[in-house]
Amino acid sequence: MKMKKLLTLAATFTLAFSITACGGNTAAPATEAPAENPPAQETPAENTEAQELKPEEGAKLIVWESRDERAYTDAVAKEFTEKYGVEVTIEELSPTDQVTKLAQDGPSGLGADVVLFPHDNLGKAVATNLVLPNDFYEEKTKSSNTEAAIQGVSYDGVLYGYPRAAETYLMYYNKDLVKEVPTSMEEVIEFSKTFTDKSKNKYGFMFETGNLYFAYPFLASNGGYIFGNGGADVNDIGLNNDGAVKSMEVYASLKEILPVKSGDITPDIKRGLFTAGDLAMDINGPWELGGYKEALGDKLGVAPIPTIGGQPAVSFSGIKAWYVSSFSKYPQAARLFADFATSKEAQLQLSALVGSVPTNNEAQEDDQIKNDEYVSAFTEQFKSSQPMPSVPEMANVWSPVGAALAEIWDNNKDVKETLDKAVSQVKDLNSGGAAK
Incomplete structure (x- = not known):
């Protein structure tokens, strides 16, 4: 299935909408640092245009996603598996609970490989060594997304997130x-x-x-x-x-x-x-x-x-983004998924499902967004917003x-x-x- 066909697929899903405001209205409970720092992961080779990140042999991924946006991730995961042969299991978990859950389950190997949370939780996640930097795709991510999105998913000058949507009200x-x-x-x-x-x-x-x-x-x-x-x-x-x-x-x-x-x-x-x-x-x-x-x-x-x-x-505004767990056994495959699931096409698919504001520069200029009176209005309000401190x-x-x-x-x-x-x-x- 090609990504451009996902808009047709989206029409078959029944949409559910959350009563939770982008994670901003309820701060996730405090987490404690894992007892031991996670083992250092091998840094991917230098990224070049001719080089593509390869998933580890036998890689399988667990991805945490909210119930309300599950349809989007199901569709993206299916195409990812078809293209790269990596099995993806999606588990439903509120984004505001994922940092706490990862701190609890990550050290024992029971946590997800790719997690999702609003950017105001990033500082806590970094301080407790829960997520890896977005290193291999750093240049691509920075050039593809708005400056506000990049600021939101960075901490202390380091890029960690793979932004997928901006939210305000x-x-x-x-x-x-x-x-x-x-x-x-x-x-x-x-x-x-x-x-x-x-x-x-x-x-x-x-x-x-x-x-x-x-x-x-x-x-x-x-x-x-x-x-x-x-x-x-x-x-x-x-x-x-x-x-x-x-x-x-x-x-x-x-x-x-x-x-x-x-x-x-x-x-x-x-x-x-x-x-x-x-x-x-x-x-x-x-x-x-x-x-x-x-x-x-x-x-x-x-x-x-x-x-x-x-x-x-x-x-107030928030940036929802994917992050790669420090505890993942398959960090290469996890990085590949996080990048794949935040492309222009993926962000447009998510917007079609839940009305989210894309962070991808090209997606924001797409006719799908510009011609949608509702999403374009959110985009304008976003310009007058301030991101939550992270x-x-x-x-x-x-x-x-x-x-x-x-x-x-x-x-x-x-x-x-x-x-x-x-x-x-x-x-x-x-x-x-x-x-x-």
């Missing part, structure tokens, strides 16, 4: 309910005052208010940030600076038109309301695209997140900031004081050791 809306799409949060409030009726469980606008991943625009759009120097300087925390406070004041004002406790705004609830026509606008990611299109058809619209405090909304200390951020969001939203706590407390907690966790 934007605003879905129901065209039957929203005639003039709001471009600012002030307009969101104005519209919602005419639509929201809590007694009838109808809401004009909704997002996961207690989830840092989705609430990040209300911290970053006016100059807030998590760690300085592009997410690398953990001693520079910008979650409570003047810009963050300004954006969070807009966040707090939205409680007027969304009088729901943060813990009661879940992916399932939002999905049910939006597909039933009881929610006019929803902030969500590409994993919901298929289900929303099926439910609303031509009534489904997409738009950039409205401005916050007069500034363009800065969303340092291990990022694991120390989710819980304190999530608690602060809930305090501000549910209990009307002072924005500045609550953010100050959260930053103090993050600093304490960092000083006690990353991701402990």
Whole structure:
């Protein structure tokens, strides 16, 4: 089967969509380093155009993949086996759990050869010696993918990942309910005052208010940030600076038109309301695209997140990528698969299935992407996004900031004081050791 035929094959699959946001909404549990460093793997010979990496004799691979994107990997694995004669077994595992699982199972030889996780887990994986550098295909990977993708799957100047998709979120809306799409949060409030009726469980606008991943625009759009120097300087925390406070004041004002406790705004609830026509606008990611299109058809619209405090909304973004396990018995075959499964054709296939944004430069310029109003909208929002920090200390951020969001939203706590407390907690966790 040729890769270009996979789009036809894709139509036969029933699509399932995850309620997990690109791994950003739930940090993977902390992992401990393996008891011993994995044995050094032989570095492949220098890569040249005339040379192709050859799989080891008798190589067999285990690949971890999410249930929701299994159709894509099944198809790619089948073609890979036909071309190279390497048997591939796919095991379903949430990307946010794979670093922890690899640390547990890798040393005993029970882990996967090729793993998949969002880039904010990379620092933890590198610190605990779980993945090999992307060395043989380094030049090819760097020239084929966007700079943001390469930055996301690199750590401390070393390329590790084989990027396959970029993910962020934007605003879905129901065209039957929203005639003039709001471009600012002030307009969101104005519209919602005419639509929201809590007694009838109808809401004009909704997002996961207690989830840092989705609430990040209300911290970053006016100059807030998590760690300085592009997410690398953990001693520079910008979650409570003047810009963050300004954006969070807009966040707090939205409680007027969304009088729901943060813990009661879940992916399932939002999905049910939006597909039933009881929610006019929803902030969500590409994993919901298929289900929303099926439910609303031509009534489904997409738009950039409205401005916050007069500034363009800065969303969080993540890069999903394949990584080769340090414990693999077949690192050559694993490298070959990771490269094969992230080609232009493979990324277009994945986008056709789940609406993901390709990281491959040529794929982004393909008519399939440019002519798709939904995927192209995600691509535009991605340009206004910031990648999640990949340092291990990022694991120390989710819980304190999530608690602060809930305090501000549910209990009307002072924005500045609550953010100050959260930053103090993050600093304490960092000083006690990353991701402990």
